[in-house]
Amino acid sequence: MQWGLKNRLSGIIKPETGRTLMLALDHGYFLGPTTRLEDPKKTITPLLPYADAIMLTRGILRNCISPDVNTKVVLRVSGGSSIIGKDLSNEAIITSLKDAVRLNASAVALSIFVGSEYEHQTLVNLAKLVDEAEEYGIPVLAVTAVGKELEKREAKYLALSSRIAAEFGAHFVKTYYCEGFEKVVEGCPVPIVVAGGPKMNTEFEVFELTYRAIQEGAVGVDMGRNIWQAEYPVAMIRALRSIIHENKTPKEALELFNEIKNKG
Numbered sequence: 689m690q691w692g693l694k695n696r697l698s699g700i701i702k703p704e705t706g707r708t709l710m711l712a713l714d715h716g717y718f719l720g721p722t723t724r725l726e727d728p729k730k731t732i733t734p735l736l737p738y739a740d741a742i743m744l745t746r747g748i749l750r751n752c753i754s755p756d757v758n759t760k761v762v763l764r765v766s767g768g769s770s771i772i773g774k775d776l777s778n779e780a781i782i783t784s785l786k787d788a789v790r791l792n793a794s795a796v797a798l799s800i801f802v803g804s805e806y807e808h809q810t811l812v813n814l815a816k817l818v819d820e821a822e823e824y825g826i827p828v829l830a831v832t833a834v835g836k837e838l839e840k841r842e843a844k845y846l847a848l849s850s851r852i853a854a855e856f857g858a859h860f861v862k863t864y865y866c867e868g869f870e871k872v873v874e875g876c877p878v879p880i881v882v883a884g885g886p887k888m889n890t891e892f893e894v895f896e897l898t899y900r901a902i903q904e905g906a907v908g909v910d911m912g913r914n915i916w917q918a919e920y921p922v923a924m925i926r927a928l929r930s931i932i933h934e935n936k937t938p939k940e941a942l943e944l945f946n947e948i949k950n951k952g
């Protein structure tokens with residue numbers, strides 16, 4: 689792996705622990721002003737010190753994040769469909785690599801939609817992005833998106849998508865935690881981060897998902913709604929950090945969460 693690419697990747701996946709806490713904030717690119725992300729700056733600012741990287745579009749980066757930020761940037765560069773459009777999988781590259789370099793991105797992210805109508809198009813997008821990003825030494829995060837078809841969140845499907853992403857040259861992969869997650873990890877030769885999915889009922893469930901994903905081989909999370917839609921987002925992200933970087937159990941993370949929450 690080239691030095692620059694490796695250096696950028698190690699800014700995201702921290703060499704001290706081999707893990708990462710990425711904060712996903714890209715939801716607006718197809719959902720518009722999602723609940724609690726209506727005013728991104730207000731939501732994101734208190735969380736920034738606790739994230740290793742933020743994943744977002746250039747519009748939110750330019751308008752809502754101060755350029756003196758210490759947190760690494762993973763720039764979403766695919767899009768082109770909305771939640772009210774015909775098909776979420778109809779994506780293209782929407783941001784150039786030149787702009788990613790100008791914005792000092794540590795990685796670029798794009799979605800692939802395996803099994804969808806636009807499977808071929810999104811996989812070719814990935815292949816082309818890897819070719820171009822490697823010229824600049826920028827790692828590519830492939831997001832194994834499932835669109836509206838959430839029933840596809842099972843090991844067989846996620847293992848297929850994650851492996852294809854790695855075969856096409858993605859340097860790391862974002863997928864979902866699922867039953868039999870070890871199979872997804874086993875078949876994917878590059879690091880995996882997991883999304884959180886829709887907001888869960890309790891904090892403990894989020895801690896359990898994160899803990900299990902890590903135990904079963906993920907290098908961390910790229911989580912959004914379960915952090916910034918939480919009642920106490922700072923307590924939430926700090927507790928998640930303790931699982932990811934300090935090997936705390938869900939029970940210990942909940943204790944820390946309550947401690948931070950009660951301090952206000």
Ligand code: 5RP
Nearest residue numbers: 712831883884885911912913
């Ligand atoms: C959408 C994405 C989102 O960033 C991803 O779903 C993570 O957010 P959440 O934890 O809210 O599911 O990549 O394709």
